[in-house]
Amino acid sequence: MQHTVNVQLAERSYAIHIGRGLLNELPERIASRFHKPGHAVIIFDQGVAAYSRHASQGLVDAGWRVSPISIPSGESSKSVDQIAKLWQEMLEQKTDRGSLVIAIGGGVVGDLAGFAAASFARGIPLVQIPTTLLSQVDSSVGGKTGINLPGAKNIVGAFWQPSMVIIDSETLDSLPRREYVSGLAEVAKYGVILMPELFEYLEQNAALAIGKDSEVVRHLVAESCRAKAAVVQEDERETSGRRAILNYGHTFAHAIESVAGYGKLLHGEAVAIGMHMAALLAQRLGRLEASAVERQQKLLTALDLPTSLSSADAKQMWDVMQHDKKVQHGKLRFILPTRIGHVELVEGVSAEDACWAIQAAS
Template sequence: MATKVIVNIPGETPYDVRIGAGALDGLGQRMRAVEALASMERVLVITDANVAPLYRDQAKASLAAEGFRVSDIVVPAGEETKSLAVAGEIWEAMAQLSLERDCVVVALGGGVVGDLAGFIASTYMRGVSLVQVPTTLLSMVDSSVGGKTGVNLAAGKNLVGTFKQPAYVCADTSTLVTLPEREWTCGCAEVAKSAVIDSDEFFFWLVDAADALAARDEAVAAEAIARSVVFKADVVAADKTESRGVRECLNYGHTLGHAVETLAGYGTFSHGAAVAEGMRFAARLGVALVDTPLELVESQDALLDALGLPALAWSAEPEAMLDAMKRDKKARHGQVRFVLPRDVGAWELVDVDDATLLEHLGAWERSKG
């Protein structure tokens, strides 16, 4: 049975997130039920080379059955696809297909496809409709909801992007069956992030459910997705464009995590593995700066271990990590900012001076032996 979460963001049209096995078969029907999409004729499915052989035909068949004229573009799989060069090729292809403002872009895939297709939809002809069809745990619990889009530059991740809310999100949990273990644990990291920041109720539910989630229990996975979507929807509703400081809580673990991804090389570690490492670091930094309880550090470590996200056996020189953090888009005026947990469900956004950060990065590096 499907679960429906309604995302209601001030100034935006509310949209449904449908979570459940078999949701993809009803994609066309559900899109026709969305007022903004009901009269649309043209649909462009953007997917990648990994997902296309698995789910492209199923998605296109559902859309065609409702009278949509469907085209598709398949991009290479991997983080390197999130580039202005690939975006330019897709814009040109859309023009060659004579797609106009009344077309719908359907993002079928994981976070890379979702971010890229969302960016395409927000910019082609100054904006066309977008539907997100996430096929990874990470994209279901995080990137398909909330409207952030983006592409990478050589200098860092997601440095060019827009805010573009989808008209509908279709999270078919049966697509998770084909997900590699690396990608499953990647999504688990974002669930853990949400639980730590959200509340005792979510956190302790996840502690109890961690083994089942790691084992891909279908009911537990659906519950984890729904809880994460509700959490993110509430945060985005309070701070749509990350201008009030509230939405920055979603960056918990990402400050060090993005630096790890940049210095290790995109793809060396999954995004989730890097974020989990960032959560471990931020909690320890929090002990020194905001009196984070040691009990939380230990509980979070145990939770990440249970979810298949052990501490990374990798490090880099503190000065290189600091430089990477300062080039990240979350830095302000050359100052590195961290989301630090004061306790479960309570967090603080802290500017950390270079000397303090270098001291803690040195301790982090030494901990790797």
């Protein structure tokens, strides 16, 4: 079964197509938007070269000139060096504003290729083909693209909406289980911030979700895209504050990732722990019932996600959070739930309360 979610952003609107085997229909899907075959630059993660070859073959058969460019796997590819190489290769491949950039891979390649599309020749149309669960439910939708500088993640980039997102659920078959499960944390996040029925569906289908049951996966991806699209439609460029609700659990998670050292915990694992800390903090502040905290913890556990950090150093994490952009005058702002399905921005959280929550989840 296939599913389409539309992101409504006036002239920047686009469709997200979700289904198994969609890569086989790539030329037709692309023709529905770009009509004549032309030049496509396929920027792909070297770990998913087989999907790139498949996509490339289909497009060549349909009359496209294709320039495949391989990117080494891993966060370190979101760098100035890598984007410079990419621009140079695009130039050598005679890329111009009439070309099309196709990104195939997880969030790393999506962010890098997205920024290449946003910047080269002052902007080229982009098609996202995300192949990790995290990129399918989060990074490929919403138009944030960019790279890192040493010590500053995602600091250079652009808002550049894709012209189309093609999610072939079959690509998840080859995704390592731990990477896949990590992506489920962001799905649970949408449930807590916005979609109580998605939260309930996850509770009822946790085992099938972990087992990559195709119908369950399609539903989870489609609902997550619907949630992300709804938030992005309200606040495309993060100006009204609405888009900040997507950061639920992330202030803690970023501190965990930075203190625990990148690489030890996957992003989604840190987000799950961060969500538990945020829920505990909300409970301490009298904003959330204990039963909701327990319900969230039970779901995260059922999804095989962690909710505690064995060696949390609250003081060290607090110091990291101080440097987070959400700090104002030494007091932190947090996205905190009031119930499953609703969150609020809470200003002026004290160090004592935040550190208590970190310790309580340790």
